[in-house]
Amino acid sequence: xxxxxxxxxxxxxxxxxxxxxxxxxxxxxxxxxxxxxxxxxxxxxxxxxxxxxxxxxxxxxxxxxxxxxxxxxxxxxxxxxxxxxxxxxxxxxxxxxxxxxxxxxxxxxxxxxxxxxxxxxxxxxxxxxxxxxxxxxxxxxxxxxxxxxxxxxxxxxxxxxxxxxxxxxxxxxxxxxxxxxxxxxxxxxxxxxxxxxxxxxxxxxxxxxxxxxxxxxxxxxxxxxxxxxxxxxxxxxxxxxxxxxxxxxxxxxxxxxxxxxxxxxxxxxxxxxxxxxxxxxxxxxxxxxxxxxxxxxxxxxxxxxxxxxxxxxxxxxxxxxxxxxxxxxxxxxxxxxxxxxxxxxxxxxxxxxxxxxxxxxxxxxxxxxxxxxxxxxxxxxxxxxxxxxxxxxxxxxxxxxxxxxxxxxxxxxxxxxxxxxxxxxxxxxxxxxxxxxxxxxxxxxxxxxxxxxxxxxxxxxxxxxxxxxxxxxxxxxxxxxxxxxxxxxxxxxxxxxxxxxxxxxx
Amino acid sequence: xxxxxxxxxxxxxxxxxxxxxxxxxxxxxxxxxxxxxxxxxxxxxxxxxxxxxxxxxxxxxxxxxxxxxxxxxxxxxxxxxxxxxxxxxxxxxxxxxxxxxxxxxxxxxxxxxxxxxxxxxxxxxxxxxxxxxxxxxxxxxxxxxxxxxxxxxxxxxxxxxxxxxxxxxxxxxxxxxxxxxxxxxxxxxxxxxxxxxxxxxxxxxxxxxxxxxxxxxxxxxxxxxxxxxxxxxxxxxxxxxxxxxxxxxxxxxxxxxxxxxxxxxxxxxxxxxxxxxxxxxxxxxxxxxxxxxxxxxxxxxxxxxxxxxxxxxxxxxxxxxxxxxxxxxxxxxxxxxxxxxxxxxxxxxxxxxxxxxxxxxxxxxxxxxxxxxxxxxxxxxxxxxxxxxxxxxxxxxxxxxxxxxxxxxxxxxxxxxxxxxxxxxxxxx
Numbered sequence: 001x002x003x004x005x006x007x008x009x010x011x012x013x014x015x016x017x018x019x020x021x022x023x024x025x026x027x028x029x030x031x032x033x034x035x036x037x038x039x040x041x042x043x044x045x046x047x048x049x050x051x052x053x054x055x056x057x058x059x060x061x062x063x064x065x066x067x068x069x070x071x072x073x074x075x076x077x078x079x080x081x082x083x084x085x086x087x088x089x090x091x092x093x094x095x096x097x098x099x100x101x102x103x104x105x106x107x108x109x110x111x112x113x114x115x116x117x118x119x120x121x122x123x124x125x126x127x128x129x130x131x132x133x134x135x136x137x138x139x140x141x142x143x144x145x146x147x148x149x150x151x152x153x154x155x156x157x158x159x160x161x162x163x164x165x166x167x168x169x170x171x172x173x174x175x176x177x178x179x180x181x182x183x184x185x186x187x188x189x190x191x192x193x194x195x196x197x198x199x200x201x202x203x204x205x206x207x208x209x210x211x212x213x214x215x216x217x218x219x220x221x222x223x224x225x226x227x228x229x230x231x232x233x234x235x236x237x238x239x240x241x242x243x244x245x246x247x248x249x250x251x252x253x254x255x256x257x258x259x260x261x262x263x264x265x266x267x268x269x270x271x272x273x274x275x276x277x278x279x280x281x282x283x284x285x286x287x288x289x290x291x292x293x294x295x296x297x298x299x300x301x302x303x304x305x306x307x308x309x310x311x312x313x314x315x316x317x318x319x320x321x322x323x324x325x326x327x328x329x330x331x332x333x334x335x336x337x338x339x340x341x342x343x344x345x346x347x348x349x350x351x352x353x354x355x356x357x358x359x360x361x362x363x364x365x366x367x368x369x370x371x372x373x374x375x376x377x378x379x380x381x382x383x384x385x386x387x388x389x390x391x392x393x394x395x396x397x398x399x400x401x402x403x404x405x406x407x408x409x410x411x412x413x414x415x416x417x418x419x420x421x422x423x424x425x426x427x428x429x430x431x432x433x434x435x436x437x438x439x440x441x442x443x444x445x446x447x448x449x450x451x452x453x454x455x456x457x458x459x460x461x462x463x464x465x466x467x468x469x470x471x472x473x474x475x476x477x478x479x480x481x482x483x484x485x486x487x488x489x490x491x492x493x494x495x496x497x498x499x500x501x502x503x504x505x506x
Numbered sequence: 507x508x509x510x511x512x513x514x515x516x517x518x519x520x521x522x523x524x525x526x527x528x529x530x531x532x533x534x535x536x537x538x539x540x541x542x543x544x545x546x547x548x549x550x551x552x553x554x555x556x557x558x559x560x561x562x563x564x565x566x567x568x569x570x571x572x573x574x575x576x577x578x579x580x581x582x583x584x585x586x587x588x589x590x591x592x593x594x595x596x597x598x599x600x601x602x603x604x605x606x607x608x609x610x611x612x613x614x615x616x617x618x619x620x621x622x623x624x625x626x627x628x629x630x631x632x633x634x635x636x637x638x639x640x641x642x643x644x645x646x647x648x649x650x651x652x653x654x655x656x657x658x659x660x661x662x663x664x665x666x667x668x669x670x671x672x673x674x675x676x677x678x679x680x681x682x683x684x685x686x687x688x689x690x691x692x693x694x695x696x697x698x699x700x701x702x703x704x705x706x707x708x709x710x711x712x713x714x715x716x717x718x719x720x721x722x723x724x725x726x727x728x729x730x731x732x733x734x735x736x737x738x739x740x741x742x743x744x745x746x747x748x749x750x751x752x753x754x755x756x757x758x759x760x761x762x763x764x765x766x767x768x769x770x771x772x773x774x775x776x777x778x779x780x781x782x783x784x785x786x787x788x789x790x791x792x793x794x795x796x797x798x799x800x801x802x803x804x805x806x807x808x809x810x811x812x813x814x815x816x817x818x819x820x821x822x823x824x825x826x827x828x829x830x831x832x833x834x835x836x837x838x839x840x841x842x843x844x845x846x847x848x849x850x851x852x853x854x855x856x857x858x859x860x861x862x863x864x865x866x867x868x869x870x871x872x873x874x875x876x877x878x879x880x881x882x883x884x885x886x887x888x889x890x891x892x893x894x895x896x897x898x899x900x901x902x903x904x905x906x907x908x909x910x911x912x913x914x915x916x917x918x919x920x921x922x923x924x925x926x927x928x929x930x931x932x933x934x935x
Contacts, residue, residue, distance in 0.1 A: 049813070051812075051813075051934065070815065071812060071813045071814065071815050072815030075814070075815060081813070083813065086810075087807070087809060087810035087813045087814070088807070088810060089802070089803050089806045089807045089810055089811075090806070090807070090926075091802075091806055091926075092799075092802075092803070092806075096799060097810075099799075100799060100800070100803050100810075100811070100814050100816070101800070101811070101814030101815045101816050102814065103796045103799060105795075105796055108795055109790075109794045109795055110794055110795060110796060110799060151814075
């Protein structure tokens with residue numbers, strides 16, 4: 001069935017999230033919706049799934065206009081959606097998740113047997129291997145995504161929307177997903193593939209629609225070059241490659257060392273398991289790995305937010321373990337947390353206040369228990385200028401800024417005091433391409449000033465582009481440290497838990 | 507702090523904390539067991555005298571069991587040694603899950619029995635009466651806990667069970683006295699509980715009121731309302747408005763003739779049987795039916811439920827209303843189930859104990875039943891032991907069963923997990 005959107009407009013107050021969007025998806029094609037974070041992709045998909053009602057415009061499925069007043073009517077119209085954050089109940093089995101809302105019953109009781117058979121049928125038909133009796137919370141993310149696809153297919157979805165499906169996958173899992181998408185395309189399913197990753201678009205799309213600031217700004221062919229697509233998406237020419245010299249001073253002694261670091265979670269599992277690593281001055285060590293393999297805890301242990309069970313962390317000859325986060329920050333540790341909204345900023349406080357969150361009580365900002373407001377404002381004005389933070393005023397609550405500008409506030413704060421080292425986690429998550437370019441340059445500048453940089457990112461491309469060496473983390477362990485020019489393929493295998501010796505032997 | 511990403515609850519805990527728990531737990535059990543050996547087995551109270559346990563209710567008509575008479579000292583000694591051995595087993599063997607629970611169960615049972623043998627040394631104790639008191643005390647607790655489970659499984663925390671008890675009790679007594687119909691009283695009492703539940707759900711979901719505070723406030727409202735109504739109407743003319751009435755006992759043929767448990771479980775009034783049926787019904791419904799699957803989905807991941815077309819808010823309202831009917835029945839029991847007229851604040855905290863039973867029962871109806879029986883037993887035990895003139899102060903006796911409960915809960919329940927969206931109102935977008 002073909003899907004057609006005509007002149008879809010959605011406003012939230014004064015903000016126009018979708019502005020007269022036209023989109024057409026044919027059966028048996030993968031139509032890529034390319035746009036930056038905040039371009040309005042998710043709003044559009046929520047409209048298509050009946051979660052929001054458009055203010056203007058028309059949705060047509062198979063030629064006839066359709067009113068979608070809820071997910072139920074979208075499902076009935078043959079629209080299936082795989083959400084970026086999976087809509088699965090972790091404590092349910094696969095079969096229970098798949099049948100939820102569409103249950104088969106025998107008398108008053110659920111027919112678990114029929115549900116299992118249904119899951120097996122669909123998973124065999126499309127090569128989506130899932131065990132109907134497995135508990136979803138125990139499954140790897142890639143398999144959970146398969147469950148989501150099975151869930152849509154058991155509801156006879158003819159139009160399948162995949163919202164940023166590769167964000168949580170390893171390169172291998174991404175390839176498997178593309179195989180599945182190919183099979184669905186052959187079976188005549190219309191697929192809407194939402195992403196901001198240019199490589200993937202080129203790999204799988206049949207047609208591309210680019211949206212920017214809520215508007216369709218153009219369509220493109222998959223043969224278009226990455227920089228053409230990026231320019232269309234961002235609205236200006238961007239440099240996709242990070243400009244950097246090779247690290248100098250490769251023979252220097254490490255300035256930052258972690259030895260046999262072990263961190264346990266509340267359940268007693270070693271989430272960081274005997275990790276050792278060294279970073280030389282002026283070197284970026286990138287930690288690659290699928291989300292949830294201990295990277296978060298590693299960075300938290302470095303800052304002192306969690307106490308390791310054993311091991312040592314040494315910066316410029318001084319032991320950091322046993323010291324408070326405040327002491328470590330004062331010792332010149334710069335820290336950009338992975339979740340800026342949660343750990344990096346106080347959303348309701350102003351931009352100016354957020355820029356001095358770790359300096360408020362010391363000169364020049366704090367003196368004898370009071371704050372020098374004029375100094376705080378002066379500092380804010382300077383940082384806003386230097387880091388190109390787009391804000392209506394320095395008094396604006398930081399939570400009102402866009403993701404990219406929020407991240408610039410965090411980066412500006414951390415990089416504007418004298419540092420001995422920088423720990424930066426997910427530096428560009430939810431950040432637009434323009435801000436991404438800027439943040440990358442600043443990271444390299446810190447490196448070039450001779451600081452060790454510990455970079456953690458689940459975006460493998462980002463790790464490869466910025467790092468001088470790449471440490472791959474899996475199951476709480478550093479499974480390998482490889483040069484940054486190692487192939488994506490090999491690193492991907494390591495991220496998925498392959499035996500390092502086998503990978504190196506290849 | 508960012509949440510840790512690895513799911514902790516699905517893997518067998520192997521960390522140092524667990525081992526330490528095993529060590530301290532085992533040592534504590536041995537120490538307590540050995541104290542029992544010294545105090546119950548070797549003490550002067552039990553030396554040279556017999557204990558008699560009576561195993562029949564005084565009005566039992568069916569099969570009866572002979573009284574158990576045995577020398578108090580040796581039996582108490584053996585039971586206390588068994589308890590100490592359980593501690594040794596916990597210390598020495600790596601017990602997981604079910605086995606650990608079994609060891610804890612044996613420990614508690616043998617220790618409580620040792621205590622009873624000691625307390626009743628030279629006298630007799632009617633165990634059947636203790637059991638009956640346990641069942642009667644457990645009825646409102648299990649009804650309240652069922653209501654709590656239904657609410658929390660759908661994501662609404664109901665701290666107002668106490669209020670539902672009071673409203674149910676007051677409305678039932680008033681309606682039954684006024685109309686002369688016990689059934690009308692029951693219906694009115696249940697309905698009062700149901701409306702209270704619905705009110706709580708609307709405040710929690712539509713007006714986003716913090717649910718724990720809300721439950722407490724609504725309970726205070728119910729306390730005030732029923733107290734005022736009692737003083738201004740019911741107390742004035744208790745013959746018309748507040749009689750002590752009760753459903754008649756219904757003897758179930760054959761089953762009621764069973765020794766010990768027959769008269770305790772199968773010669774009771776209709777509300778006891780309703781409670782039993784409701785436990786089975788809600789348990790099966792929650793885990794085996796469409797309603798149950800949807801309810802649990804709404805309580806775990808409401809957005810996921812919404813995206814497959816389940817109306818989250820309506821599910822919560824319906825659950826809270828149905829749960830309220832059951833909690834109201836718990837209130838009905840307090841007056842026209844027990845042949846007692848309504849009195850101010852007569853629920854006396856039982857609604858809050860029911861709430862504890864929800865958690866101790868791990869949000870499962872059958873679990874709630876065991877928890878309610880444990881609490882009920884605590885009450886029945888202290889009532890039964892008090893006339894035996896033990897050297898233990900009465901107030902300490904009342905406390906002891908609760909201490910045992912806490913101990914059991916810490917050892918038996920361990921890590922519990924509430925429904926993920928418990929207490930969070932659902933908002934779209």
